[in-house]
Amino acid sequence: MDKIVIDGGRPLEGTVKISGAKNAVLPVLTAMLLTRGRNVIEGVPNVRDVTTMIKLLKDLGAEVESYRDEKIILDTSRANNPEAPYDLVSTMRASCLVLGPLLAKLGRAKVSLPGGCAIGARPIDLHVKGLEAMGAKIFLRQGYVHATADRLRGVQFYFDTVSVTGTANLMMAATLAEGKTVLENAAKEPEVAFLADVLNHAGAKIDGHGTDTITIHGVSSLQPIECRIFPDRIETGTYMIAAAITRGEVLIENCVPQHVEAITLKLQEAQVDVEARGTSLRVRARHPLLAVNASTHPHPGFPTDIQAQFMALMTLARGRSIITETVFENRFMHVAELKRMGADIALNGHTAVIRGVQKLSNAPLMATDLRASASLVLAALAAKGKSIISRVYHIDRGYVSMEKKLSSLGAQIKRAK
Numbered sequence: 310m311d312k313i314v315i316d317g318g319r320p321l322e323g324t325v326k327i328s329g330a331k332n333a334v335l336p337v338l339t340a341m342l343l344t345r346g347r348n349v350i351e352g353v354p355n356v357r358d359v360t361t362m363i364k365l366l367k368d369l370g371a372e373v374e375s376y377r378d379e380k381i382i383l384d385t386s387r388a389n390n391p392e393a394p395y396d397l398v399s400t401m402r403a404s405c406l407v408l409g410p411l412l413a414k415l416g417r418a419k420v421s422l423p424g425g426c427a428i429g430a431r432p433i434d435l436h437v438k439g440l441e442a443m444g445a446k447i448f449l450r451q452g453y454v455h456a457t458a459d460r461l462r463g464v465q466f467y468f469d470t471v472s473v474t475g476t477a478n479l480m481m482a483a484t485l486a487e488g489k490t491v492l493e494n495a496a497k498e499p500e501v502a503f504l505a506d507v508l509n510h511a512g513a514k515i516d517g518h519g520t521d522t523i524t525i526h527g528v529s530s531l532q533p534i535e536c537r538i539f540p541d542r543i544e545t546g547t548y549m550i551a552a553a554i555t556r557g558e559v560l561i562e563n564c565v566p567q568h569v570e571a572i573t574l575k576l577q578e579a580q581v582d583v584e585a586r587g588t589s590l591r592v593r594a595r596h597p598l599l600a601v602n603a604s605t606h607p608h609p610g611f612p613t614d615i616q617a618q619f620m621a622l623m624t625l626a627r628g629r630s631i632i633t634e635t636v637f638e639n640r641f642m643h644v645a646e647l648k649r650m651g652a653d654i655a656l657n658g659h660t661a662v663i664r665g666v667q668k669l670s671n672a673p674l675m676a677t678d679l680r681a682s683a684s685l686v687l688a689a690l691a692a693k694g695k696s697i698i699s700r701v702y703h704i705d706r707g708y709v710s711m712e713k714k715l716s717s718l719g720a721q722i723k724r725a726k
């Protein structure tokens with residue numbers, strides 16, 4: 310298994326370019342199942358979750374015509390297999406995004422339940438409840454969701470909890486349903502709004518995306534999809550924190566500053582200079598870092614996917630910060646590892662109290678999930694000496710060439726087998 314070796318303690322300096330958004334491309338790939346023909350996506354980030362999703366789509370009968378230079382052409386003319394097997398779904402929870410499109414297009418779907426994951430139980434009860442409300446017959450057997458429907462019908466559905474993939478799944482299903490669907494308390498994440506734009510471009514009738522009420526008027530068919538994926542806001546936030554934690558100066562290019570406003574404001578509150586210009590951000594740490602509190606919320610709130618990285622930063626800030634995780638019930642696996650580096654963190658349920666220390670020390674570290682791994686990389690970049698991070702396959706799920714990008718900023722980082 311690969312490891313990442315970091316010899317930390319150097320300020321990062323230079324320019325880094327952000328890749329396409331992983332959480333935008335995954336639902337768009339599954340939306341192709343609503344179409345028949347040649348779909349084209351550009352700006353596809355080369356990360357393992359994307360490879361897994363492509364494998365799943367091939368399993369469902371889609372054909373990859375070509376995939377190179379971040380551009381994929383995928384033909385869905387023969388995507389007629391309704392079964393998403395356990396071995397693929399269990400490795401990536403986002404695979405459950407095929408449920409809505411398969412059901413809407415084929416009238417049936419058999420999708421493995423994703424099961425628990427490192428950051429909590431993460432059920433898909435709301436996806437199932439919404440599809441049932443749309444007239445689907447759904448039962449669970451041997452770990453699979455079996456769903457059938459002649460044609461889904463429009464409904465008014467309220468999400469008890471804001472769910473990103475839940476909103477995407479029901480929105481996709483509703484594009485081909487009969488009549489009008491209204492999704493209340495829907496996710497406002499840029500990835501969901503983008504999916505709606507892409508679907509509209511293919512002939513869907515969706516309104517209100519980007520707000521918490523999305524209205525979909527069903528149509529009888531959709532054209533193949535053509536789109537370019539926008540830059541990844543979590544990758545952007547991670548490099549912003551990388552600049553701050555190493556006390557460096559980094560120009561982050563090809564990003565959408567509005568998508569990372571909550572992160573920018575928190576960094577500015579901590580006395581980090583962040584300056585947005587067009588599609589770039591300049592991040593510079595000139596002043597001592599101040600401890601600030603943060604609480605995760607659905608977009609436009611502070612993203613849960615940046616909580617671990619921000620905590621790494623706060624371990625080195627002056628004073629005491631309180632970080633509260635409200636989206637997931639168990640997303641503090643990085644805490645034990647950060648403490649092994651000398652961080653002072655006390656956990657109490659959903660809250661972490663961090664007292665800033667002067668420095669972190671290098672240590673052997675273990676990655677536990679995608680964003681927790683990123684936080685360990687950041688902490689190791691700040692700590693003087695050599696840290697070895699194992700189980701880095703988690704990082705490869707969601708970050709494009711992280712070692713290469715960090716090396717180009719002057720980090721001493723390499724991958725070892």
Ligand code: UD1
Binds near residue numbers: 335432435437500
């Ligand atoms: C998506 C993102 C993930 C991010 C998360 C929150 C993708 C592929 N993944 O995950 O990176 O961390 O949003 O921003 O876009 N819930 C239920 N029942 C459901 C669905 C969700 O109780 O049917 C709960 C979850 O357990 C969690 C909360 O709702 O506590 C939010 O989860 P959700 O927004 O669904 O996360 P994902 O869409 O899986």
